[in-house]
Amino acid sequence: MELSAKSEYALLAMLQLAMGFAKGEPMQIKEIAQCQSIPDRYLEQLLADLRRHGLVKSQRGAKGGYLLSREPWAMNLLEIVQCIEGQDEAVDTSKQSGLECGLIREVWQESRRAAEEVLKSYTLQKLCEVYTGRQSTLMYYI
Numbered sequence: 440m441e442l443s444a445k446s447e448y449a450l451l452a453m454l455q456l457a458m459g460f461a462k463g464e465p466m467q468i469k470e471i472a473q474c475q476s477i478p479d480r481y482l483e484q485l486l487a488d489l490r491r492h493g494l495v496k497s498q499r500g501a502k503g504g505y506l507l508s509r510e511p512w513a514m515n516l517l518e519i520v521q522c523i524e525g526q527d528e529a530v531d532t533s534k535q536s537g538l539e540c541g542l543i544r545e546v547w548q549e550s551r552r553a554a555e556e557v558l559k560s561y562t563l564q565k566l567c568e569v570y571t572g573r574q575s576t577l578m579y580y581i
Contacts, residue, residue, distance in 0.1 A: 442520075449485045449523045450516060451475040454570060456495065457511035457563040465497075465504030485523070492522040511563035517555055519563075 455471045468486065472479045486505055489495045496508045507514065 443524065445485065446520050446523045448475075448477045448481060449489065449519055450566075451477060452482060452485060453489070453494070453507070453514075453519055453563055454566055456505060456507050457514075457567050458571075460507055460511050463506075465502065465506050467504040471505070489519070489522060494519060494522055507563070511567060512565075514563045515559050516561045516563070516566065517558035520558055 452471050452475060455474050456466060459466055468479055468482050471477065471486075472482045477485075486495060486497075490497055490505075493508055494514065495505050497503065497505050
């Protein structure tokens, strides 16, 4: 199980929007892309997907941009990943049958459920708190 670059970029974009949530002002794509080192064009596509799924909303105009559609404490990481990756179960490409294959499938499903529970337990708010905590503990030397 791996986190795709697409999901990672979507989570970073949502993290950036969550960090600016209190201001209530939309963030432009260029600003999000620069803060999180995400390619602009790619970010446009991700934000369009997130908007279609109701996780962000867009505002037009000179001071337009993107905002979270809900509070960061009301949005978990699982719904963001499922929006980007889809909610499909793992496809069984195995041609084998029998006890061994069934057992392996069961273990795989159990690991997926565990990963989903972890993602569900983390809200954007919690992710922001962890992120800002780590940023404040960094030391810089000149």
